[in-house]
Amino acid sequence: MTKGTIEISNLVKKFKDDFIAVDGISLHVNRGQCYAFLGPNGAGKTTAIKILTTLSEPTSGLVKVSGFDVKKEPEKVRWEIGVVLQDTGLDQDLTGREILELQARLFHMTRKQAKERTSKLLEMVGLTKDANRQIKKFSGGMRRRLDLAATLVHEPTILFLDEPTTGLDPLNRKAIWNEIRRLNREEGVTVFLTTQYLEEADELADYISIINRGKLVASGTADELKDSIGADLITFEFADDQIAGSAARMLKNSGGIEHQGSRVTLTIQEATKRLPMLMEKLTRAGIQINELDISSPTLDDVFIRVTGEKEEGA
Amino acid sequence: MGMQSLVIHTWILTKRSLIVLIRNPFTFIPNLFISLFFLLVYTGGLSGISQLPEFDGADYLAFILPVSIVSAAVGGAGGAGQSLVRDLESGYFARLLQTPVTRLAIVLGPTIAGMLQLLMQTIIILTVAFFLGLNVAAGFGGVLVVILLAIGWGLAFAGYSVALALKTKNAQAAQAGTLIFFPLIFLSTTFVPLELIEASWLRIAATINPTTYLFESMRAVLIDGWVMGPILSGIAVITAVCIVTVSLSVRSAKRAFQRE
The missing domain is CATH 3.30.70.100 (Alpha-Beta Plaits)
Structure with missing residues (x-):
């Protein structure tokens, strides 16, 4: 079974201006793993995650998500993944409930299924009470939780999170961490996250790769990496x-x-x-x-x- | 899948655009206000000039009504592009691209919502005009022709605003692009027939401005009845402009949906 796995071999992404954002990355993520991509700003994290989530095409190399080639079968990949990117957002004029129902309908659910799924998700992220308020009246933490709920509408096997807690206060950060951990450990969702917070990688990930200038410079569990310092x-x-x-x-x-x-x-x-x-x-x-x-x-x-x-x- | 999901997704996204529209009444109230202002103020202030022989005894209310309707149509249709820019800026556009939504529905939803807004505005303006004593020479069928012409023009402008929005991905630029509305509306037979325009540059501008043919075809059904010449040339011009702007919007949509 390849469901819930990620397979990357020799991925290269070269932009029009010849800038090489990703320079020959290979990696493998097992089903149910929580994999962290750690790197400074501009290291190629976001470019890599955009390729994995079908928003961008690889220049060369093979990328398979849940067994589907991102280049040839992007539609199939979209059914497998939930994505929270830095540049994805929500329509602020809608209410929390409306946005989730809409999302569910776009994933081909019937009106009834969409309503049921929405109630369940709202409860899961603790937003049932605020569900009928417009998103623009939500706090930053509530928005992030709703965003997470929106990505889970179609029960994806892999969750992609691009810097999930950047800019959040410690309390909201903990809440998001708990939710990610719960999804990963209890529901078996594979998690692939990028972060620039070492603490976050240490806290959540069972495997970490450090990326710099488009290349993987170190990989291992948190302990292995620490030991590698010697x-x-x-x-x-x-x-x-x-x-x-x-x-x-x-x-x-x-x-x-x-x-x-x-x-x-x-x-x-x-x-x-x-x-x-x-x-x-x-x-x-x-x-x-x-x-x-x-x-x-x-x-x-x-x-x-x-x-x-x-x-x-x- | 296929056709069925296109219809469902388009309906879902149209409904969403309408909800957003109703929650932000100030995106359409000023535009409707200005259009009604044209109708009331120009009818009240300029109706004396319709005594001139060049007007052929036309009622000035019927003469100025198309200006009001077209200015409202442009505002309603411009909303389609504005709403796409809103989505691009909030990141909701990227979120939609992550779903298996039929790509066409992302553009069709706001466009149809814009057309419905335009239809409502046109009906409101026509109602006000009837209260002011409008008589339509071509009867009820003529009213339908006016509405259809307005929608056709709206679609042409929606195509333009969508193309601009997806190309610039910038609210200010898209907003600035709607300023084309001014030359389109005012460098034309806006207030007087072509024969009364003295400056030759304005005559030339009015002759090449497609809006002139729209005004003339609306005026034909309102004032003269079923005079097919101007009606058909109006329809032909609108169809041509629609083909150009809608294909432009399709092209920029394809670019926007393309992966980097």
């Missing part, structure tokens, strides 16, 4: 400069060492596992440790390492 940091604080000096000499074979005043910083693989051995070594030599701190690399570190750029916005 090492943790252990910071020791000693009584004085001299003791720190002799500790640094003893530890220099265990990893990268940096000695500054009474402080010694050690860059080392699997710090927690090897720490007892290091402490034993120091204690045996009669060196007392005043303070100790271990830190693991964050996704930020990975991101900065592979993109060579500072993250914007978060």
